[in-house]
Amino acid sequence: MIxxxxxxxxxxxxxxxxxxxxxxxxxxxxxxxxxxxxxxRERLVSKDELVETIWEGRIVSEAAVSxxxxxxxxxxxxDGRAQRFIKTVHGQGFRFVGxxxxxxxTDTIARPSIAVLPFRLLGAPGPYAAIADALPDxxxxxxxxxxxxxxxxxxxxxxxxSPDTGMDEVGRMLxxxxxxxxxxxxxxxxLAVTVELADTRDGGVVWAERFAGALDAVHAFRAEILxxxxxxxxxxxxxxxxxxxxxxxxxxxxxxxxxxxxLQHMYRFTREDSAAAAALFEQAVARDPGFARAHAGxxxxxxxxxxxxxxxxxxxxxxxxxxxxxxGLELDPLDPFVNFTMGRTFWLDGDLERSLxxxxxxxxxxxxxxxxIYARAWADTLAGRGLAGxxxxxxxxxxxxxxxxxxxxxxxxxxxxxxxxxxxxxxxWAERAARSPGAHVLIAMIAVVAHALxxxxxxxxxxxxxxxxxxxxxxxxxxFRSFPMKSEAMRTRVSxxxxxxxx
Numbered sequence: 001m002i003x004x005x006x007x008x009x010x011x012x013x014x015x016x017x018x019x020x021x022x023x024x025x026x027x028x029x030x031x032x033x034x035x036x037x038x039x040x041r042e043r044l045v046s047k048d049e050l051v052e053t054i055w056e057g058r059i060v061s062e063a064a065v066s067x068x069x070x071x072x073x074x075x076x077x078x079d080g081r082a083q084r085f086i087k088t089v090h091g092q093g094f095r096f097v098g099x100x101x102x103x104x105x106t107d108t109i110a111r112p113s114i115a116v117l118p119f120r121l122l123g124a125p126g127p128y129a130a131i132a133d134a135l136p137d138x139x140x141x142x143x144x145x146x147x148x149x150x151x152x153x154x155x156x157x158x159x160x161x162s163p164d165t166g167m168d169e170v171g172r173m174l175x176x177x178x179x180x181x182x183x184x185x186x187x188x189x190x191l192a193v194t195v196e197l198a199d200t201r202d203g204g205v206v207w208a209e210r211f212a213g214a215l216d217a218v219h220a221f222r223a224e225i226l227x228x229x230x231x232x233x234x235x236x237x238x239x240x241x242x243x244x245x246x247x248x249x250x251x252x253x254x255x256x257x258x259x260x261x262x263l264q265h266m267y268r269f270t271r272e273d274s275a276a277a278a279a280l281f282e283q284a285v286a287r288d289p290g291f292a293r294a295h296a297g298x299x300x301x302x303x304x305x306x307x308x309x310x311x312x313x314x315x316x317x318x319x320x321x322x323x324x325x326x327x328g329l330e331l332d333p334l335d336p337f338v339n340f341t342m343g344r345t346f347w348l349d350g351d352l353e354r355s356l357x358x359x360x361x362x363x364x365x366x367x368x369x370x371x372x373i374y375a376r377a378w379a380d381t382l383a384g385r386g387l388a389g390x391x392x393x394x395x396x397x398x399x400x401x402x403x404x405x406x407x408x409x410x411x412x413x414x415x416x417x418x419x420x421x422x423x424x425x426x427x428x429w430a431e432r433a434a435r436s437p438g439a440h441v442l443i444a445m446i447a448v449v450a451h452a453l454x455x456x457x458x459x460x461x462x463x464x465x466x467x468x469x470x471x472x473x474x475x476x477x478x479x480f481r482s483f484p485m486k487s488e489a490m491r492t493r494v495s496x497x498x499x500x501x502x503x
Contacts, residue, residue, distance in 0.1 A: 002102070003038045003039075003100050003101070003102050004100065004101045004102075005038070005085065005098040005099060005100045005101075006076075006084075006085070006098060007019050007020050008076060010034055010035060010038055011175075012035050012039075012175065014111075014113055014150055014175050014176075015028075015031060015152070015156075015173075015174045015175025015176070016150075016175070017031060017034065017075060023153065024075055025153055025155045025156070026071070026072075026075050026156075027071065027155075027156070027159070028156060028159065028173050028174070029054055029055075029068055030068055030071045030072050030075060032053070032054050033050065033054055033068050033069065033072050034072050034075070034076075036049075036050065036053050036054065037072075037086060037094060037095070037096040038096050038100060040096070041095070041096040041097075041098075041100055043095070044089055044092055044093050044094070044095045045093050045094055045095065046092060046093035047065055047092075047093050047094075049093070050065060050093070050094070051065065054068070069086065069088075069094060072086060073085070073086055083097070084097075084098065085097065085098040111148065111149065111150045111256065112148070112149055112150065112177050112178060112237050112241060112256075113149070113150040113151075113152070113175065113176040113177050113178065114143065114149060114150070114151055114152070114176055114177070114178040114179065114180060114233075114237075115151075115152040115156070115157040115160075115170055115174045115176045115178075115179050115180070116136045116139050116140050116143070116151070116152075116154075116157055116179075116180045117136065117157055117158075117160055117161075117165075117170070117179060117180065117181045117182075118132060118133050118136055118157075118158050118161055119131075119132040119133070119135060119136055119181070119182040119183060119184045119193070120132065120163055120181075120182070120183045120184070121183075121184055121185075122183055122184065122185040123185050123186060123187065124186075125184065125185075125186045126186070128186050128191070128215065128218075131184055131191075131218070131222075132184045133158070134222075135182070135184070135193065135222065135225060135226075136154075136157075136158075136180070136182065137154055137158075138222070138226060139180070139226060139229060139230075140152075140153070140154050140157070142226055142230055142368075143230065143233070145365065145366055146230070146233070146234070146336075146366060147292075147332055147334055147335040147336070147365075148293060148335065148337070149233065149237070150176075152174050152176055156174060157174060160173065160174075166203065167179045167181075167198045167199075167200045167203045168200060168201075168203055170200055171200025171201060172200075176200060177199065177200060177201065178197060178198065178199060178200060178206070178237065179197075179198050179200050180195065180196070180197050180198075180229075181195075181196050181198070182194055182195040182196065186215065189214055189215050189216065190212060190213070190214060190215065191212070191213055191214070191215050191218060191221065192210065192211070192212045193210070193211045193212075193225060194208070194209070194210045194211075195208065195209055195210075195211070195225070195229055196208040197232070197233070197236060197237075199240065206236050206237070206240045207232050207236040209228065209232070211224065211225050211228070226368070227367075227368045227399055228399070230366075230368040231368050231370050231399040231400045234368075234369070234370070234400070235400060235402060235403065238260050238263055241256070241257065241260040242260040242261055242263060242264045244257070245257035245258070245260050245261045254287060255283075255284040255285075255287040255288040255291050255294065256284070256291075258280045258281070258283040258284040258287065258294075259280070259281065259284040259291065259293060259294050259297060261280050262276075262277040262278075262279075262280035262281045262284065262294075262297050263277070263297070264277075265277035265280065266297065266300060266301060266304070267404035267405070267438060268438060269304065269308065269438055269439075269440045271310055274301050274304060274305055274310070277297065277301050278298060278301045281294050281295075281297040281298045281301065282298070284297070285298070290331055291331075292328045292329075292331035292332035292335050292338050293328070293332075293335060293337055293338065295324045295325070295327045295328035295331065295338075296324070296325060296328040296335070296337050296338040296340075296341040298320075298324040299320075299321045299322075299323075299324035299325040299328065299341040299342070299345065300321075300341050300344075302317045302318075302320040302321035302324060303317075303318075303321040303341065303344050303345060303347075303348065305317045306318050306321060306348050307347070307348065307442075307482050308440055308441075308442065308482075309471075309474070309478050309481070309482070318345065318348045318349070321341070321344075321345045321348065322342075322345045324341070325338065325341045325342035325345055326342070328341065328342070329342055334365055335365075336362040336363070336365045336366040336369045336372055337362075337371075339358050339359070339361045339362035339365065339372075340358070340359065340362040340369070340371060340372045340375060342358045343355045343356070343357070343358030343359035343361075343362065343375060343379075344359075344375060346358070347378075347379070347484070350484035352379045352382055352383045352484065352486060353383070355375075355379050356376065356379050356380075359372055359375045359376045359379060360376065362375075363376060368399055370396045370397075370399040370400035370403055371396070371400070371403065371405055373392050373393075373395055373396040373399065374392070374393055374396035374397075374403075374405060374408065374409045374412065376392050377389040377390070377391075377392035377393035377396060377409070377412050377416075378393075378408070378412045378415075380392065381393075381412055381415045381416045381419060382415070382483060382484060382485050382486060383486045383487075384419060384485075384486050384487035384490065386416045386417075386419035386420045387416075387420070389412065389415075389416045389419075390413065390416040390417075393409050393412045393413050393416065394413070396409050397409050397410075397413075404438065406436065407433045407434075407436035407437075407438060407439040407443060408433070408439075408443070410429050410430075410432045410433035410436065411429070411430065411433035411434075411439075411443045411446050413429040413433075414426045414427075414428075414429035414430035414433060414446055414447075414450050415446065415483075417429060417450075418449065418450060418453065418490060418493070418494065419487060419490050423450070423453040423454040423455070424454050426450040426453065426454065427447075427450040427451050427453075427454035427456060427459070429450075430443075430446050430447040430449070430450035430451070431447060431450075431451075431459075433446065433447070434446070434447040434463060441467055441470045441471050441474065442474075442479065442482055442483070444463050444466050444467045444470070445463075445467055445474065445479050445498070445503070447459075447460075447463040448460050448463045448464045448467065448497070448498065448501055448503075449494050449497040449498060451463065452497035452498075452500055452501065453493060453497050460497075460500075460501055461501060464501040464502065464503070467503075474503065475503055476495060476498045476499065476503045479494075479498060479503070480494075480495075
């Protein structure tokens with residue numbers, strides 16, 4: 001439930017007190033005290049009940065109870081004299097007297113929530129012990145930039161230092177769906193960090209990885225861990241959410257679950273899956289019209305439909321992609337996915353420079369956003385900036401080696417080699433891209449071009465046959481509509497290669 005009183009909201013699902021929409025830091029016991037009083041506002045709550053509920057019946061002093069009540073009042077801008085929200089009934093207990101309205105948490109988007117715990121030290125780290133707190137602290141700061149993820153503040157999550165604290169307890173105390181824990185071990189001149197993401201509902205491990213490096217390169221090593229963890233969250237949490245959502249009947253899905261099921265279909269790049277994704281994103285928007293990412297998902301689908309030349313009305317699909325992205329930006333201008341979808345709509349107009357403005361926004365908001373980095377690489381490559389495109393696409397592939405758009409990253413690498421006249425490398429990358437699961441038919445056309453330019457007509461002809469088997473109507477004009485190359489030299493070489501094989 002979300003309880004509203006005065007300028008405050010008490011969100012028992014997210015374990016959060018907000019004032020004017022901004023989170024206020026409160027200790028777990030103080031939050032529990034507030035929740036107990038608000039939920040039982042129609043009656044007096046005795047001191048014995050406070051102790052039984054918050055301290056689980058342990059013996060505590062009067063001073064401890066008074067201290068928590070004082071802290072709760074301070075969090076609300078109240079005090080023992082005014083008692084605007086918490087009234088003391090001397091010798092009896094306390095009662096919440098503020099006017100409260102209650103809203104079910106199911107009426108809002110169930111944003112995934114996460115707590116990052118201080119890492120555990122193994123062995124004798126000596127002067128490097130501070131890293132066990134420094135790394136998760138930096139992770140909290142970086143995760144807070146992910147607009148789709150609710151992150152518990154360090155002041156709360158770092159109180160759970162005991163190695164005996166289970167993830168179910170983390171979920172119960174902090175009201176989070178996910179917990180990120182880790183260990184740090186130093187041996188000789190080496191440093192090893194193990195990170196584990198778990199679902200607090202059942203304790204299941206969602207993702208885990210071990211990082212190892214040299215102590216004398218600790219800052220580069222730290223940066224790598226931050227980037228890899230953030231990228232893993234972008235991929236693993238949505239996949240896990242979708243897997244959980246599939247267990248429910250479609251008509252019972254909430255907005256967030258519908259959105260994540262839509263993502264599963266979105267990356268399959270078929271007409272049927274695109275239609276299924278669009279229906280699920282529409283369902284998410286219907287359930288919560290203010291859900292920015294659902295609007296961005298619709299933009300992605302309309303873009304994809306136009307890009308892959310599926311519609312009878314391409315101009316209509318382009319306009320729809322733009323409108324949905326604009327609506328997403330109205331709702332949340334700082335969401336990297338929303339900015340990403342806006343940037344890609346300009347690809348459909350061949351306006352690569354304008355697209356870069358939005359793609360740069362996406363990656364400045366979230367510097368480890370692999371798909372945004374890839375999209376910038378694609379635009380740079382087609383604009384004739386092959387080296388800049390190569391540097392960015394290599395970073396995107398490093399950040400997200402399991403990305404559903406990984407084949408597109410490989411294809412961008414191939415186009416970069418074509419732009420630089422490195423035909424043999426282009427053929428190698430194009431082959432990898434075209435053979436990847438989920439690669440659409442236009443990627444196979446890139447393979448035709450790369451092998452033709454590399455002097456391998458047999459492989460080029462083989463890929464040309466596969467293109468025609470998948471879509472016999474595809475022509476050179478269709479290819480350049482989706483890949484608006486600005487370099488005349490590159491465009492000429494590509495067009496000659498396609499013409500050689502009947503496109």
